[in-house]
Amino acid sequence: MVGRVDHAAVITRILEESGWSPRFAFMTMMSAGIAVLGLLLSSPAVVIGAMLISPLMNPILGLGFSLALFDFREMRRSVTALAVGAAAAVLFTALIVTFSPLKTATPEIIARTRPNLFDLLVALFAALAGTFALIRGRGDTIVGVAIATALMPPLATVGYGLATGNMAVAGGAGALFGTNLITIALSATIVARWYGFGHALSSQQTWTQTLVLLLVFVGLAVPLGWSLRRIAGEALTVSQARSFLTDRFGPQSRVTQLEIDFRHRPMSVRAVVIAPRSRGVPQGVLRSELAQALHRPLTGQIDEVLLDPNADALERQQAELEADTKPTPAPDPDGNAVRLLAALAGTNADAVTLDHDRQRAIVPAAVLPGAALAAYRGLETRARAALPGWDIQLIPPASTLPTVRFAKGSASLDKTASLAVQVSAWAATRWNYPVLAVPGLPSEAPAHPRLTQRRALAIQQLLRLEGMNATPAAAPAGASFVLGQIPSGT
Numbered sequence: 001m002v003g004r005v006d007h008a009a010v011i012t013r014i015l016e017e018s019g020w021s022p023r024f025a026f027m028t029m030m031s032a033g034i035a036v037l038g039l040l041l042s043s044p045a046v047v048i049g050a051m052l053i054s055p056l057m058n059p060i061l062g063l064g065f066s067l068a069l070f071d072f073r074e075m076r077r078s079v080t081a082l083a084v085g086a087a088a089a090v091l092f093t094a095l096i097v098t099f100s101p102l103k104t105a106t107p108e109i110i111a112r113t114r115p116n117l118f119d120l121l122v123a124l125f126a127a128l129a130g131t132f133a134l135i136r137g138r139g140d141t142i143v144g145v146a147i148a149t150a151l152m153p154p155l156a157t158v159g160y161g162l163a164t165g166n167m168a169v170a171g172g173a174g175a176l177f178g179t180n181l182i183t184i185a186l187s188a189t190i191v192a193r194w195y196g197f198g199h200a201l202s203s204q205q206t207w208t209q210t211l212v213l214l215l216v217f218v219g220l221a222v223p224l225g226w227s228l229r230r231i232a233g234e235a236l237t238v239s240q241a242r243s244f245l246t247d248r249f250g251p252q253s254r255v256t257q258l259e260i261d262f263r264h265r266p267m268s269v270r271a272v273v274i275a276p277r278s279r280g281v282p283q284g285v286l287r288s289e290l291a292q293a294l295h296r297p298l299t300g301q302i303d304e305v306l307l308d309p310n311a312d313a314l315e316r317q318q319a320e321l322e323a324d325t326k327p328t329p330a331p332d333p334d335g336n337a338v339r340l341l342a343a344l345a346g347t348n349a350d351a352v353t354l355d356h357d358r359q360r361a362i363v364p365a366a367v368l369p370g371a372a373l374a375a376y377r378g379l380e381t382r383a384r385a386a387l388p389g390w391d392i393q394l395i396p397p398a399s400t401l402p403t404v405r406f407a408k409g410s411a412s413l414d415k416t417a418s419l420a421v422q423v424s425a426w427a428a429t430r431w432n433y434p435v436l437a438v439p440g441l442p443s444e445a446p447a448h449p450r451l452t453q454r455r456a457l458a459i460q461q462l463l464r465l466e467g468m469n470a471t472p473a474a475a476p477a478g479a480s481f482v483l484g485q486i487p488s489g490t
Contacts, residue, residue, distance in 0.1 A: 018062025064188025
């Protein structure tokens with residue numbers, strides 16, 4: 001097996017690519033720039049593009065082969081290229097983030113701040129495959145190794161952490177980069193020795209190599225294994241909390257938001273539950289029962305949106321809108337704003353658009369079973385309370401506007417009718433629909449308006465107060481006034 005390998009050709013190929021050069025510097029900077037933009041945009045495709053053009057694999061493999069050969073000159077050359085390249089990448093990405101209007105910690109950034117044992121195993125398996133392919137003349141496999149080990153995105157995340165002053169993010173991403181770097185280098189050393197590189201070394205040098213490899217891998221595996229155990233425990237706690245809330249409020253309830261801050265002491269829980277009014281639980285009792293179920297002390301806020309299943313649709317909307325909307329704690333500086341808004345709207349974090357300059361957020365809401373338009377308006381109110389100073393615009397899914405009902409013989413808008421008009425105006429504004437059709441609305445104000453016209457004029461007046469225009473429409477039969485229906489897709 002060893003005899004089929006051209007050792008001299010492999011070493012020459014490694015030496016050509018493992019040192020510092022203008023090409024290496026340029027490709028490192030461009031890869032870093034692409035990586036940090038992909039992270040800020042939360043675009044996996046852009047991040048993968050940065051991995052593909054990153055040249056960091058070459059000096060790392062050079063380091064691995066220099067360890068196998070005890071070639072200290074090549075070792076210094078590779079380490080110098082790595083150190084200067086990594087420093088340039090971090091500084092360049094920090095500069096981009098400093099001048100970027102987007103500074104929210106996206107899911108792509110957060111995913112690279114908590115390395116664990118699985119990250120070490122990914123780097124180990126990928127490096128073994130990549131070094132094998134390099135030695136056997138199948139260098140195209142290195143592309144897959146570059147994607148699997150993801151060397152540049154953690155460096156870009158370090159730059160993001162430094163630029164935003166978030167040392168927790170910078171430290172976690174730095175640990176991930178260090179894990180990948182060391183694992184790849186030592187895996188390359190193992191495969192190189194397997195294929196006969198460094199066969200002239202003495203037994204003492206070979207044993208030194210073996211001992212160093214074992215100590216380093218064990219030293220990495222222990223803290224990363226502990227990190228994996230902690231992550232698994234947190235995931236189990238979140239699952240247990242969700243199951244408890246679902247069981248406590250019954251099968252008709254829905255947990256629309258659940259976030260747990262495990263770094264807070266005691267553990268902090270933030271949740272929103274929509275449930276029947278009959279299943280309401282006092283806040284203190286609910287927190288105490290949840291703490292007993294999780295077997296650990298906790299603090300936080302669990303908001304209950306209570307609905308009356310026997311009420312008509314508008315009364316249910318009113319109940320949901322007037323549910324307890326105490327502000328939840330403001331998101332921590334790690335960028336939980338996006339996740340908070342996505343959880344409230346029942347959508348993915350990628351769908352949330354933030355404008356930091358104007359402190360504005362646009363959140364398209366997912367279809368929530370049983371939720372009327374008033375419920376989405378209430379969720380927007382809750383989001384504004386959770387992010388003080390921000391202009392939150394929650395876009396509800398297309399649906400029929402609520403019916404405006406008047407008391408028999410009356411042309412006055414009571415509380416429920418006014419709510420229906422206000423919800424309709426809010427929804428139309430969110431859909432960029434400038435005009436609502438009001439059945440029975442006269443083109444010109446008549447001298448002696450009929451009851452239907454007086455009702456339509458009352459609706460028009462309230463719509464104008466809400467900043468919405470009205471247009472006449474054919475009046476339906478009966479005493480109901482359907483303002484309009486937004487076509488699907490608008």
